[in-house]
Amino acid sequence: xxxxxxxxxxxxxxETRTMVAVLYVGLFAMSFDxxxxxxxxxxxxxxxxxxxxxxxxxxxxxxKVPLLGAGTPFVVLxxxxxxxxxxVALLVGAVSFRLTGVYFAMxxxxxxxxxxVFVRNWGYxxxxxxxxxxxxxxxxxxxxxxxxxxxxVGQLVGDSYESLLGLGIDLSTxxxxxxxxxxxxxxxxxxxxRIVHSPFGRVMxxxxxNEERARAVxxxxxxxxxxxxxxxxxxAAVAGALFAAYRRSVHPGNSFDLFVxxxxxxxxxxxxxxxxxxxxxxxIFHEFVEGVLSTEEHGLARYLRETLxxxxxxxxxxxxxxxxxxxxxxxxxxxxxxxxVFILFVLYVPHGILGTLRERLGGPVAERLPDRARxxxxxxxx
Amino acid sequence: xxxxxxxxxxxxxxxxxxxxxxxPALASAVEVLWDLLRPGTxxxxxxxxxxxxGLYVTVAAGLSLIFGLMGVLNFAHGSxxxxxxxxxxxxxVATVTAETGGIGRLLLFFLxxxxxxxxxxxxxxxxxxxxxxxxxxxxxxxxILLTFGVVLVVDELARIxxxxxxxxxxxxxxxxxxxxxxxxxxxxxxxxVSTRGIYMxxxxxxxxxxxxTWWFLTETRYGLHIRAGSEDAEMAQALGIDVHRSFTVxxxxxxxxxxxxxxxxMWDPRxxxxxxxxxxxxxxxxxxxxxxxxxxxxxxxxxxxxxxxxDATMTWLFQxxxxxxxxxxxVMFLVLVLVLIVRPQGLFGVAEVGGx
Numbered sequence: 008x009x010x011x012x013x014x015x016x017x018x019x020x021x022e023t024r025t026m027v028a029v030l031y032v033g034l035f036a037m038s039f040d041x042x043x044x045x046x047x048x049x050x051x052x053x054x055x056x057x058x059x060x061x062x063x064x065x066x067x068x069x070x071k072v073p074l075l076g077a078g079t080p081f082v083v084l085x086x087x088x089x090x091x092x093x094x095v096a097l098l099v100g101a102v103s104f105r106l107t108g109v110y111f112a113m114x115x116x117x118x119x120x121x122x123x124v125f126v127r128n129w130g131y132x133x134x135x136x137x138x139x140x141x142x143x144x145x146x147x148x149x150x151x152x153x154x155x156x157x158x159x160v161g162q163l164v165g166d167s168y169e170s171l172l173g174l175g176i177d178l179s180t181x182x183x184x185x186x187x188x189x190x191x192x193x194x195x196x197x198x199x200x201r202i203v204h205s206p207f208g209r210v211m212x213x214x215x216x217n218e219e220r221a222r223a224v225x226x227x228x229x230x231x232x233x234x235x236x237x238x239x240x241x242x243a244a245v246a247g248a249l250f251a252a253y254r255r256s257v258h259p260g261n262s263f264d265l266f267v268x269x270x271x272x273x274x275x276x277x278x279x280x281x282x283x284x285x286x287x288x289x290x291i292f293h294e295f296v297e298g299v300l301s302t303e304e305h306g307l308a309r310y311l312r313e314t315l316x317x318x319x320x321x322x323x324x325x326x327x328x329x330x331x332x333x334x335x336x337x338x339x340x341x342x343x344x345x346x347x348v349f350i351l352f353v354l355y356v357p358h359g360i361l362g363t364l365r366e367r368l369g370g371p372v373a374e375r376l377p378d379r380a381r382x383x384x385x386x387x388x389x
Numbered sequence: 390x391x392x393x394x395x396x397x398x399x400x401x402x403x404x405x406x407x408x409x410x411x412x413p414a415l416a417s418a419v420e421v422l423w424d425l426l427r428p429g430t431x432x433x434x435x436x437x438x439x440x441x442x443g444l445y446v447t448v449a450a451g452l453s454l455i456f457g458l459m460g461v462l463n464f465a466h467g468s469x470x471x472x473x474x475x476x477x478x479x480x481x482v483a484t485v486t487a488e489t490g491g492i493g494r495l496l497l498f499f500l501x502x503x504x505x506x507x508x509x510x511x512x513x514x515x516x517x518x519x520x521x522x523x524x525x526x527x528x529x530x531x532x533i534l535l536t537f538g539v540v541l542v543v544d545e546l547a548r549i550x551x552x553x554x555x556x557x558x559x560x561x562x563x564x565x566x567x568x569x570x571x572x573x574x575x576x577x578x579x580x581x582v583s584t585r586g587i588y589m590x591x592x593x594x595x596x597x598x599x600x601x602t603w604w605f606l607t608e609t610r611y612g613l614h615i616r617a618g619s620e621d622a623e624m625a626q627a628l629g630i631d632v633h634r635s636f637t638v639x640x641x642x643x644x645x646x647x648x649x650x651x652x653x654x655m656w657d658p659r660x661x662x663x664x665x666x667x668x669x670x671x672x673x674x675x676x677x678x679x680x681x682x683x684x685x686x687x688x689x690x691x692x693x694x695x696x697x698x699x700d701a702t703m704t705w706l707f708q709x710x711x712x713x714x715x716x717x718x719x720v721m722f723l724v725l726v727l728v729l730i731v732r733p734q735g736l737f738g739v740a741e742v743g744g745x
Binding site for chain 1: 462
């Protein structure tokens, strides 16, 4: 960037590949919020569905899934993996929804850990299942209708355009992936949004607010909870499939792990539980903090080390110098600050960013904000 | 849990092929059962189960106390265990020299336990007062989520300190192993079964923890408050018990017990001090406490025995017959799931505790 504050902006603004991660993890977080935020049943093993979607794509692309060869279009894999996740969700839900509260969180965590340990030791995945598997070759997986219009997804392989349609816009592989993944995430969001605002979604909220009353009114709450869980698993698996297609590899630690569920939880709490779109913003915040505090080239630590004069960097008492403090407290320390922010949000902003905004504005942001802005610009007189 | 590594290629590798051909599968199932029922095998599994019972009950006791009274599932429990392991390890490495004799080392070890318990009890009480007390009136899930945030912060702080001290956080810190007295480090032959001294030591410590917690619950004033509070918190308050003060004490003692477990694990060759130890022990503690049933310390003790026995049996099965390294861990979670399906409130649980 040739602007005067280019180096500073480099630190603050996320890169395209970060934004792709925001999209698929954001979708995962939204699917987590769909069941946890709206029905009030904390799905603590949600990473299992993400992992199923991701592993399904990688296994199919390496020709390890019967009936679906390596050449199967990605869209088919995406839907098949999601369908598998729905089946698993119905099986898990059938026994788990007999429980409530902490016990429900624990039994779903139990199921997810069984799957986690199994995948971590499953020799069929690759010769070293602990390190997961990756898709070889250079053929990118693409999103769209096969044979009509498709966009390739891939961190390093896939379509790239120079001077698109003669407009002078260059699109790298990451840029193309961004739009391709973006389309799926947007469609998924609209679908979930539609369900949340349908009569079905109203019953989900009724279950959260007072399940006994909902049952007394005549709703078969068990079936509604199962439905919500299945839909949520479907989109979690879609997110996992997008993740696998983009990264072209997967390992248990970034798919089935408890800390993957934790990412969704973090995004939901910061963005706002029960707001659907909130978790996406929550995860943008997460990736933003992680990007700024990253050890990589664009991180704040490297920027400080390169910009601050040596006299400042070397200052300090004996062993404890500024540069050491930068290295230890900033370099790759996103978790620490995210943890603090998370605690502060739980304590003081229980509705999250979007939830609080909606509360203040008295309705959805898109509906209320223009009105508010207009009133504010006119000097508040009406 | 991670102890079983080297013996992956036992005599019965062919047992893995049972899915393909039913006849050999049946034959090897009989073979496995025959092998299991030999006295040598039973003794080996029994000794292993005893040591694991000691470890697991120590790891889970604090979580059980906190959950029983407050209904808060303390996610930070494992992280506090991890902190305890490092505190204990640091104390041992700093005080033990080559000249320290076996008895001296044991005494220092118990001193390390006492110090770690005291320090982390204070930390736990501080966490309760500053973070958890303000949100008691919210749904219990928020308290759980809050302790989850504590995990992120404590783990990262531990990494920062370790990095400053030049210790690798993600791999096991091996220095404390050198401070074990020779009595515990060596192998012993018990009727033809080889075991380590430290394993029997763990069983003894576990029994001591059970006895100590039992004494705390039945003989002290706070124990009385806990039992009253988990029976009926409102009634206890109406009778003049300062429930808030009890909460602080119990959260502190529970956290201290977590650290105590950490000091014990620091000497164990199957675990050792590392940052990932936090999650590993947290999951074990969850499984034990949930199987036992919330609000029942007796349930926790029984569940630790069940989980220890399951783990020991599955470790044996993996080492001799089934070449699947994740077997013990996977079966442990399967037991959790099965217990919750059959008895949703756990073995000894009270149905009303924990959002039922």
